[in-house]
Amino acid sequence: MPLINSPAELEEFRQGVLAKRDPNAPCVSVCAGAGCVASGANEVIAAFKAEIEKQGLQASVETKGTGCPGFCERGPVVVIYPEEICYLQVTAEDVPEIVAQTLKEKKVVERLLYVDSATDEKATLESDIPFYKHQERLLLGSNIKIDPKNIDDYLALGGYSALAKALSEMTADQVLEEVKKSNLRGRGGGGFPAGRKWEGSRDAPDDPKYVIVNADEGDPGAFMDRALLEGNPHSILEGLIIGGYTIGAHEGYIYVRQEYPLAVENITLAIKQAEEYGFLGENILGSGFDFVVKVHKGAGAFVCGESTALMTALEGRVGEPRPKYIRSNIKGLWEKPSVLNNVETWANVPLIVNHGADWFTKYGTETSKGTKIFSLVGKIKNTGLVEVPMGMTLHDIIYKIGGGVPDGKKFKAVQTGGPSGGCIPESMLDLPVGFDELSKVGSMMGSGGMIVMDEDTCMVDVARYFIDFLTDESCGKCVPCREGLRQMLKILTNITKGKGKEGDIETLEDLSFTAKAAALCALGKSAPNPFLSTLNYFREEYEAHIKDKRCPARSCKALIDFHIDPAKCQACMICAKKCPVGAIDGGKNKIHVIDQEKCTKCGTCFEVCPSRFAAVQKTSAEPVPPPIPEEERTIVRKSKKK
Amino acid sequence: MSDVILQIDGREVAAKEGMTVLEAAQSVGITIPTLCHHEKLEPFGGCRLCTVEVDDRGWTSYVASCVYPVKKNISVKTRSEKVDRIRKTILELLLAHAPDAFDLQDLAKEYGANKDRFEKHASFCIHCGLCVRYCAEVKKAYAVGFVDRGIRKEISFIPEISARECWNCKECFPLCPTEALQAAYVLTNALHPPKTKGDGKTLEK
Numbered sequence: 001m002p003l004i005n006s007p008a009e010l011e012e013f014r015q016g017v018l019a020k021r022d023p024n025a026p027c028v029s030v031c032a033g034a035g036c037v038a039s040g041a042n043e044v045i046a047a048f049k050a051e052i053e054k055q056g057l058q059a060s061v062e063t064k065g066t067g068c069p070g071f072c073e074r075g076p077v078v079v080i081y082p083e084e085i086c087y088l089q090v091t092a093e094d095v096p097e098i099v100a101q102t103l104k105e106k107k108v109v110e111r112l113l114y115v116d117s118a119t120d121e122k123a124t125l126e127s128d129i130p131f132y133k134h135q136e137r138l139l140l141g142s143n144i145k146i147d148p149k150n151i152d153d154y155l156a157l158g159g160y161s162a163l164a165k166a167l168s169e170m171t172a173d174q175v176l177e178e179v180k181k182s183n184l185r186g187r188g189g190g191g192f193p194a195g196r197k198w199e200g201s202r203d204a205p206d207d208p209k210y211v212i213v214n215a216d217e218g219d220p221g222a223f224m225d226r227a228l229l230e231g232n233p234h235s236i237l238e239g240l241i242i243g244g245y246t247i248g249a250h251e252g253y254i255y256v257r258q259e260y261p262l263a264v265e266n267i268t269l270a271i272k273q274a275e276e277y278g279f280l281g282e283n284i285l286g287s288g289f290d291f292v293v294k295v296h297k298g299a300g301a302f303v304c305g306e307s308t309a310l311m312t313a314l315e316g317r318v319g320e321p322r323p324k325y326i327r328s329n330i331k332g333l334w335e336k337p338s339v340l341n342n343v344e345t346w347a348n349v350p351l352i353v354n355h356g357a358d359w360f361t362k363y364g365t366e367t368s369k370g371t372k373i374f375s376l377v378g379k380i381k382n383t384g385l386v387e388v389p390m391g392m393t394l395h396d397i398i399y400k401i402g403g404g405v406p407d408g409k410k411f412k413a414v415q416t417g418g419p420s421g422g423c424i425p426e427s428m429l430d431l432p433v434g435f436d437e438l439s440k441v442g443s444m445m446g447s448g449g450m451i452v453m454d455e456d457t458c459m460v461d462v463a464r465y466f467i468d469f470l471t472d473e474s475c476g477k478c479v480p481c482r483e484g485l486r487q488m489l490k491i492l493t494n495i496t497k498g499k500g501k502e503g504d505i506e507t508l509e510d511l512s513f514t515a516k517a518a519a520l521c522a523l524g525k526s527a528p529n530p531f532l533s534t535l536n537y538f539r540e541e542y543e544a545h546i547k548d549k550r551c552p553a554r555s556c557k558a559l560i561d562f563h564i565d566p567a568k569c570q571a572c573m574i575c576a577k578k579c580p581v582g583a584i585d586g587g588k589n590k591i592h593v594i595d596q597e598k599c600t601k602c603g604t605c606f607e608v609c610p611s612r613f614a615a616v617q618k619t620s621a622e623p624v625p626p627p628i629p630e631e632e633r634t635i636v637r638k639s640k641k642k
Numbered sequence: 643m644s645d646v647i648l649q650i651d652g653r654e655v656a657a658k659e660g661m662t663v664l665e666a667a668q669s670v671g672i673t674i675p676t677l678c679h680h681e682k683l684e685p686f687g688g689c690r691l692c693t694v695e696v697d698d699r700g701w702t703s704y705v706a707s708c709v710y711p712v713k714k715n716i717s718v719k720t721r722s723e724k725v726d727r728i729r730k731t732i733l734e735l736l737l738a739h740a741p742d743a744f745d746l747q748d749l750a751k752e753y754g755a756n757k758d759r760f761e762k763h764a765s766f767c768i769h770c771g772l773c774v775r776y777c778a779e780v781k782k783a784y785a786v787g788f789v790d791r792g793i794r795k796e797i798s799f800i801p802e803i804s805a806r807e808c809w810n811c812k813e814c815f816p817l818c819p820t821e822a823l824q825a826a827y828v829l830t831n832a833l834h835p836p837k838t839k840g841d842g843k844t845l846e847k
Contacts, residue, residue: 324708325711475791475792477686478689487760519690
């Protein structure tokens with residue numbers, strides 16, 4: 001095990017690693033991120049290893065499970081080096097063909113390539129796929145090249161060179177200046193300038209000081225931090241060590257949710273490897289700087305992503321926010337100066353140190369620099385993680401990278417910023433993404449969740465969903481949040497059930513005002529946002545629910561009805577067979593009828609009715625036509641008439 | 643320690659550094675309503691009834707005065723249209739739990755709170771935490787604590803400890819702002835669990 005004692009030894013070791021690796025040798029990289037593993041990536045890796053051995057190629061071809069490159073929609077993702085051929089949705093059954101064709105014959109397996117649905121064109125290389133082409137993957141780009149369990153992979157790509165540079169060529173003040181100059185802002189949601197936060201801690205008189213990674217990612221549908229922790233844990237560690245050096249901390253913590261077992265495993269292993277190599281511990285790289293890192297597993301509370309709650313939990317107490325009007329970078333963990341930054345923020349630090357603030361600020365807008373990773377989910381063709389330069393428009397992210405809304409549906413809104421964020425309507429899609437830009441329209445950057453909604457999404461129900469989530473996750477300490485959310489959820493639920501009444505909107509606004517002004521922590525203060533932003537842009541949907549008992553998106557079960565249009569029904573019996581409650585009466589050549597008493601409004605009939613018939617109708621606040629008289633139900637088919 | 647000069651309701655107040663706005667106000671006889679505050683206990687900042695309006699160099703914010711430290715030159719309003727609106731809503735939310743609590747009724751009168759604005763809940767507890775904190779901080783007994791979180795959060799006596807500590811203490815009972823019997827009820831339940839039938843179903847409560 002090499003103990004690396006100086007920047008020169010690090011470089012020497014890196015050269016040694018590179019010398020052992022032939023850049024032209026074939027290598028099979030399979031994404032082993034959580035999404036791909038769920039779709040069978042581990043079986044694919046095992047199949048590659050077995051097949052390669054069977055073909056006697058094990059000496060010349062390396063197979064590795066790597067970090068997540070982001071294209072989760074089409075996982076498991078396989079990239080064959082050195083050509084960088086990208087295969088999507090690979091199964092273990094495809095492996096013998098890939099080995100025989102691509103590895104042995106150097107031929108491309110066409111059927112596994114990406115096909116552009118608009119042009120029918122195939123893309124062989126990862127970089128040719130539109131999903132990747134429009135991204136700027138400063139952070140995620142390395143994931144597919146790195147086996148997160150092997151520190152040498154990170155070193156081969158220049159890993160820990162930023163740490164070496166900071167420790168040997170820069171003073172702590174110089175690092176701080178660089179970070180300040182880069183205007184790196186907190187990626188966890190607040191967007192507070194990291195440099196200023198660091199400076200506050202460095203200047204605080206108390207000792208010891210702490211640096212902490214907030215890896216308590218809990219927003220529904222968000223998995224940016226997860227992909228970084230699972231896929232490239234050393235980049236976060238390197239950033240954290242540099243942060244410790246800069247503010248004068250010798251202890252760091254990684255607060256990671258236990259629901260991310262692979263992230264916990266990989267970051268724990270990364271710490272062990274970094275200790276063995278001498279990037280952690282005493283006298284790091286011969287600089288005289290000592291630093292240790294501990295992993296703390298969260299116990300499953302969303303509110304622990306809030307800074308004071310996280311620190312309280314780290315201290316071993318119940319993870320509730322504490323009433324502090326002194327910033328935690330002055331009095332944080334154990335009342336000591338503590339810099340808490342999110343995973344993605346820390347991962348940006350080595351890049352800034354290595355390439356300089358001038359390079360970093362080339363990306364982004366006036367006030368938001370660098371790139372941002374978003375998890376693009378919901379009603380979108382290309383679900384996955386996307387990293388874009390700040391300032392890209394929502395439209396480009398959703399259409400150029402995300403491929404737009406599937407199934408020919410119409411776009412309605414995009415929800416950004418997690419549960420406390422807001423919904424942005426179509427008319428604002430030209431908005432460039434940035435901290436201030438998103439706040440200005442009533443949403444926020446948050447940690448980077450981006451949920452696309454189509455015309456079938458009811459905005460009242462969306463607000464109800466997020467308020468429900470927050471009600472469940474509120475710690476319950478302060479009244480405006482605990483009791484306010486309880487009542488907001490009740491009122492919103494009633495509205496979606498058709499029990500809304502005049503004055504509900506005003507009551508919700510009053511509760512929102514109280515929570516925003518008087519709640520204890522950021523969770524409570526931002527909790528009304530899902531309601532406020534949907535009310536702001538989709539007020540007519542609230543009014544339709546309350547006044548007309550109508551759900552314009554035809555989504556709220558209590559407000560919709562299904563019936564079969566007798567003129568269109570071809571008596572194919574598909575809906576009758578699929579109806580889970582047997583509410584559809586019909587038979588061969590007998591027009592089907594839905595028994596409204598039995599119908600549970602699950603929508604199955606609507607979905608299965610062949611689109612060429614489109615006989616099942618979904619309506620809201622319209623009277624259901626009476627069932628067709630029994631004597632008129634028989635279909636007489638012209639073709640069968642003699 | 644040096645004095646910190648601030649304005650409270652237009653009056654100049656000299657406070658000691660480290661004092662809270664609530665303490666500073668109380669020191670000159672200005673009343674700010676509280677529910678979860680107790681002078682023997684660490685500030686909690688849970689009920690938010692003591693919310694006041696603070697103007698700090700032109701920035702207006704609403705802060706819990708029981709935890710907000712005094713600061714030079716800030717101007718505090720203990721009543722304003724918005725402060726009263728916040729207090730009214732908080733009281734209405736709490737009255738849904740304890741409509742007949744005397745403390746809440748008095749405050750409701752002051753702030754025009756309607757006890758029937760929100761749907762009633764079966765629990766009297768308003769989660770001020772006075773019993774929990776008094777037991778821990780003053781008595782060091784830890785016989786009662788909070789369990790669960792959010793809207794499912796409730797106080798609970800730990801039978802093993804309360805069987806030993808509570809009979810001769812009961813000092814938390816009069817602290818309860820909604821219903822002293824609430825604490826007694828929960829305690830009795832903890833010490834004498836409802837009898838159950840063989841199948842585990844509750845026989846009586």
